[in-house]
Amino acid sequence: MTQTPQPDPAKLAAAREAVALVRDGMKLGLGTGSTASVMVRELAARARAEGLSLRCAATSRATCELAESLGLSIESLDRIGWLDMTIDGADEVDPDLHLIKGGGGAHLREKIVAAASKRMVVIADPAKVVEQLGAFPLPVEVVQFGFETTRTLIRRALDDLSLGDREVLHRLKGSEPWVTDEGNWILDLHLQSIPDPLALARALSAIPGVVEHGLFLGMCHLAIIGKPDGTVVRLDRNADIDADMLAGEGDQP
Numbered sequence: 001m002t003q004t005p006q007p008d009p010a011k012l013a014a015a016r017e018a019v020a021l022v023r024d025g026m027k028l029g030l031g032t033g034s035t036a037s038v039m040v041r042e043l044a045a046r047a048r049a050e051g052l053s054l055r056c057a058a059t060s061r062a063t064c065e066l067a068e069s070l071g072l073s074i075e076s077l078d079r080i081g082w083l084d085m086t087i088d089g090a091d092e093v094d095p096d097l098h099l100i101k102g103g104g105g106a107h108l109r110e111k112i113v114a115a116a117s118k119r120m121v122v123i124a125d126p127a128k129v130v131e132q133l134g135a136f137p138l139p140v141e142v143v144q145f146g147f148e149t150t151r152t153l154i155r156r157a158l159d160d161l162s163l164g165d166r167e168v169l170h171r172l173k174g175s176e177p178w179v180t181d182e183g184n185w186i187l188d189l190h191l192q193s194i195p196d197p198l199a200l201a202r203a204l205s206a207i208p209g210v211v212e213h214g215l216f217l218g219m220c221h222l223a224i225i226g227k228p229d230g231t232v233v234r235l236d237r238n239a240d241i242d243a244d245m246l247a248g249e250g251d252q253p
């Protein structure tokens with residue numbers, strides 16, 4: 001029998017803390033990625049042990065398959081309607097709880113599900129906590145039609161924001177374009193830093209051909225940061241971030 005590998009202790013701690021927020025009868029959004037997968041496993045185990053009745057919407061095919069394989073019932077978002085809470089991972093979290101998401105290419109569905117939720121809870125390990133967004137390449141989902149034109153329009157928008165000369169790379173899987181669950185392609189914007197996330201978000205959203213970018217601004221209500229020793233830190237918006245939480249320092253996994 002194939003054994004599930006032991007989860008990273010920091011991700012497990014964050015996932016457990018988030019799953020403890022779940023109440024019987026809730027309607028939940030389930031995120032995507034390695035941290036969200038740990039959460040889905042914990043949620044399924046708790047639901048089974050306590051007989052919780054939950055209705056869940058998944059943010060990707062991968063999460064849907066995992067959740068269903070563990071006995072969670074997945075419905076379409078439109079069938080469930082508004083959700084009580086979404087629990088998801090992130091690639092970066094800043095002190096305002098602005099996020100970069102989409103490292104796994106799921107940010108389009110993730111953003112729709114988060115927007116349909118009363119509360120978005122992000123779970124992450126300390127490496128995701130940053131003072132300023134942008135070291136992680138910003139994913140932008142783009143339709144295939146006119147792809148190079150859209151890429152040029154994005155480069156011009158970056159120029160206008162004094163973010164020119166940055167790499168705008170077509171995400172590949174092997175030698176083929178990486179295709180999202182919605183059948184689109186992804187550009188990864190290697191920006192190093194994003195001094196004005198709101199201006200960038202507005203500029204990207206205004207470009208025809210851009211379906212969705214990975215900036216989640218003002219959407220996250222609570223970030224739960226798991227640490228390798230199994231403890232967690234909760235970050236509310238504008239809470240001071242302890243220096244040792246910052247990426248590259250302190251308790252790294």
Ligand SMILES: O=C[C@H](O)[C@H](O)[C@H](O)COP(=O)(O)O
Pocket residue numbers: 031032033034035036088089090091100101102103104105106107110
């Ligand atoms: O598209 C993927 C999602 O936005 C993930 O939540 C994000 O990439 C974090 O994933 P992980 O928990 O694997 O680092």
